Amino acid sequence: MLLATVRSGARHGYAICEEIRRRSGGELDVPEGTVYPALHRLEASGLLESHWADESRRRRRLYRLTKRGRAALGEHAEQWYRFQHAVSAVIGGLA
Amino acid sequence: MSEDQSVSGGPQRPEGTAPVDDYIVRLARRLRWHGIRRRRRLLAEARDHLTATAKAAIDEGMDQPSAEQAAVDRFGSVEQVVAAIGPPRLLRHPLPMVAGIAVALTLLAGTIYAFGQQGLRQEANDPQTAIAHDVARRLSAGEPAQSVAGGPAVDLAGDPREHVSVFDASGRPLASTARLDGSQPLPPAGVLARAHQHGRNSVTWQPRDGVRVAAVAVRWNGGTVLVGRSMRSVERDEQVLLRDVFVGWLVGFVIIAIATLGWSRWRRPEAASGAPVPVPVD
Numbered sequence: 191m192l193l194a195t196v197r198s199g200a201r202h203g204y205a206i207c208e209e210i211r212r213r214s215g216g217e218l219d220v221p222e223g224t225v226y227p228a229l230h231r232l233e234a235s236g237l238l239e240s241h242w243a244d245e246s247r248r249r250r251r252l253y254r255l256t257k258r259g260r261a262a263l264g265e266h267a268e269q270w271y272r273f274q275h276a277v278s279a280v281i282g283g284l285a
Numbered sequence: 286m287s288e289d290q291s292v293s294g295g296p297q298r299p300e301g302t303a304p305v306d307d308y309i310v311r312l313a314r315r316l317r318w319h320g321i322r323r324r325r326r327l328l329a330e331a332r333d334h335l336t337a338t339a340k341a342a343i344d345e346g347m348d349q350p351s352a353e354q355a356a357v358d359r360f361g362s363v364e365q366v367v368a369a370i371g372p373p374r375l376l377r378h379p380l381p382m383v384a385g386i387a388v389a390l391t392l393l394a395g396t397i398y399a400f401g402q403q404g405l406r407q408e409a410n411d412p413q414t415a416i417a418h419d420v421a422r423r424l425s426a427g428e429p430a431q432s433v434a435g436g437p438a439v440d441l442a443g444d445p446r447e448h449v450s451v452f453d454a455s456g457r458p459l460a461s462t463a464r465l466d467g468s469q470p471l472p473p474a475g476v477l478a479r480a481h482q483h484g485r486n487s488v489t490w491q492p493r494d495g496v497r498v499a500a501v502a503v504r505w506n507g508g509t510v511l512v513g514r515s516m517r518s519v520e521r522d523e524q525v526l527l528r529d530v531f532v533g534w535l536v537g538f539v540i541i542a543i544a545t546l547g548w549s550r551w552r553r554p555e556a557a558s559g560a561p562v563p564v565p566v567d
Contacts, residue, residue, distance in 0.1 A: 204333065204337045220361075221359070221369075222360045223365065223366035223369070224361055227327075227366070248333060248337075249329075
């Protein structure tokens with residue numbers, strides 16, 4: 191999910207949280223502080239890379255997808271769609 | 286942004302009116318075992334995030350303390366954030382640290398033993414050196430060899446006293462108080478030759494299996510004089526030193542290992558405490 195928020199370009203943590211909230215229509219409201227450890231883990235596993243950047247006189251850490259991260263995002267998205275489709279089919283069959 | 290800036294923030298405000306600063310301070314305390322770089326980065330990002338969230342709320346008309354409190358509430362409790370980070374590497378993997386301590390303790394114990402043994406060996410030669418120089422001086426002054434090395438015989442196999450042997454320039458024995466199995470043991474020729482050449486020579490001499498002598502050979506006008514002493518007492522002292530150093534190493538290692546492992550187990554539940562945390566899907 192975090193990988194998807196930086197698919198179109200580098201974002202800092204605050205913007206990533208805003209993007210999750212915006213895309214989910216406010217449905218996904220995780221404690222924002224827990225996003226950073228997740229970003230750090232993704233970076234440690236080579237799916238994200240980050241650097242400090244000066245934005246509007248503020249220094250922020252920007253995260254962006256690596257090549258591996260882009261490939262992982264594709265795989266995870268495909269898995270999710272299959273899972274979502276399967277669950278929808280089961281629920282739809284019960285209805 | 287430095288860690289200090291991340292923790293202290295801007296100008297001090299009365300307690301309770303700066304929720305962001307208070308939060309950062311509490312978070313910094315809880316991250317003290319997470320490594321300087323990791324802690325510094327997370328605090329900088331947390332401060333930036335909280336400041337941006339509060340600013341957005343202020344722009345919408347909220348007063349600053351309320352905006353900061355709302356930002357803190359959205360960020361999650363310190364416990365939730367710490368739980369999402371997980372325990373410090375030291376707590377997750379204490380064994381490398383214990384292994385490092387074991388290596389350091391072993392090096393320390395080895396150094397202590399090496400210096401202690403060196404000291405014992407040097408001390409073992411001190412009486413022989415003094416006696417040898419005294420005997421060489423008396424021989425050079427004309428005193429006969431039988432007079433300086435004519436005392437009661439000393440059995441090298443068990444007698445801890447010093448023994449004196451006088452040799453001429455060609456290495457032939459002139460007089461000696463040293464006895465081993467009833468006869469006078471002769472040192473290797475090289476021992477006397479080196480002393481004759483350089484004026485003095487200190488060696489560990491083994492005239493027979495199980496019999497070791499700390500010997501000092503000194504040149505005199507007509508040859509060399511060799512004074513020796515059984516190393517049995519020195520070797521006994523070395524064994525005591527080795528045992529003491531080993532016991533010290535073992536006790537130190539066990540105490541530090543138990544303390545490290547106990548500490549890591551004691552801290553781990555704290556790092557994972559708090560309410561169930563909805564961690565974002567990576």
